[in-house]
Amino acid sequence: MVCLGVVSVNLKFEDNLPSEDFALTAMFPYGDEVIAVWTDYSTGKHVFSKFTRMPDELTANRPLLHAFRNDYRIDEKSKCAKLLNYGPAAGGIGEAGAFKIATCGERIEALVPSRGYKAGRAFKHKIVKNTVQMASPYISRLSGQFSASYYTLFTNLAFEDIDERFEQLCFAATELERIHNHIWVIHKLANDAAQKVASAHFAALTEELLRLNSRVFGNRYLIDFARLYQFGEHDDFTKSIKTLKTEFLSLIDELLRSRIVIDRLHTTGTLTSEQIKEHDIMGIPARAAGVERDARKFSVLQSYHKEHVPKLGEDGDALARLLVRVEEVKESFELLENFEFPKSSAIPNTPAEGTRYGMIEAPPGDIFMVLDIVSGRINWLGIRPPSLVMLHAFSVGIRGNVFTDFPFALDSFGLYFADADIYGGWS
């Protein structure tokens, strides 16, 4: 993480630690101090604290701090357990990231993420001190799978002249992003359960969705969707969405009849509601454990989610996370079925000024961003990506599982190291 140095941001800090209603959302270095960000998911309120020295109470009771400080350690393990490093070029992970695993041979006693292999990507220094307009293409490319979510959050914070046409496009793009990400997770889980035919069908469905994204928004991953939208074709959108929805419902119905899939996912990577609260986890894993943490009600696109009811599970395992995703895909398809495209895109151009912050619900969980803009340029940018919390959640949920459960648990969180390594505050 990069310290803020002499940069100052205009935030109101609380004197006391917030109540237990607040989850720890982010932590950013601030000169010689640290800023902590807290969120009450029932009201959408964010509060900020500043510490010269981290209070002992926080260090002891908020294990998510390890994710922010990247200081995970495996202290306790049985006598026979060995530590093994898995990654950063391991095929099973698929990205430049790694894990340290303590095991006696079969059961995973402890696991910690070993991230940072992608933290040095060159885009960060192209964003800070740049104008908000010229920073936008790089914001879109911080995390390819969640590009629409990052761009939507950034533009809603960084620009003053957001109009309804632009917001409509953001809404459509973020819902399309949710659908293709969730279906890709289902494809991976089916593949892990050796359901190769089912997995191929979901891969084919993903490919059709990405082609739809390209036809309508100019890029398969919705990168720069607002700018490329004007060149896309939108006439068959509703028909395509209905066809894809029918296909999805049929495929998922067939997949969930498989006892193999159910058995492999049930009780794998379980997180209880108590663990969710103890570890400040949000997003899909929280909702799968019955904890209602969903940023859509208060996000930058809240006006489009007024009727949204968070989909909740009970068991907190990989199966529950799959089922929550299925319900979210259904909802996203329904929201897009009657979507009417604006006649033009109206890209915002007037930069905001001062310190702005907000959240958006990306496919696995929420992104928190805080920006300080001075004379149209980014003075400071802080991002807490969802995958950082998902990595932590995975490290908690995998304990006690056996090695063969590893891919199911990992894939069920829908996390990416590219996303997790974005975390930090840059000036």
Place this chain on the structure above:
Amino acid sequence: MWLLRGLKKGILTTRFPKEQDSAIPLSFYPVNYKDCPLYERMDKFRCMSCGYCGQEMHRERDSVEVKKALPLKRSIHIFVLDVGSCGACNREISLLAAPQYDFHRLGFFTTPTPKHADVLFVVGALTEEMKPVLKEAYSLMPDSKAVIALGVCASESKDIEDIVPLAGRVSGCPPQPISILESLLKIAGRWNQ
């Protein structure tokens, strides 16, 4: 019943490379590369297709450049190394196995170890932490071998070329699976178009 479903759905696989597939929407590129506000020198391999140049955008195929084919006659095995990507290129590579592309039918397979690989796909903007990993992965590959840089981040990275010789590159942000398939056909010496 998956069998009946598959029979009902029919063949989804593209006839590419026997013929171009018009069902695949091509990526957008600007009509020319002058006036890029992000880089002084711009060409198709560096272009992110972001649209910030204000140029008219049109659909065209990603550019695929391969210097020399490998002297191999049978299946090609590919090791994929992410050296700092955003994740989009990774998924495009994974989708080569999707029914629409089915790269296995053309004798291309991924392998989890560079020791079994003929081709190294590099994706992403190279980070310091991944430099030794890239170097080692390449050194573990048996001869004859080739490295292909996929996407804008890897294609424009001089750091990658300082460590490994590049046999080819594919433009795009990200490069489409059909273009990645074209690069494999070229590296295998089987591109006749």
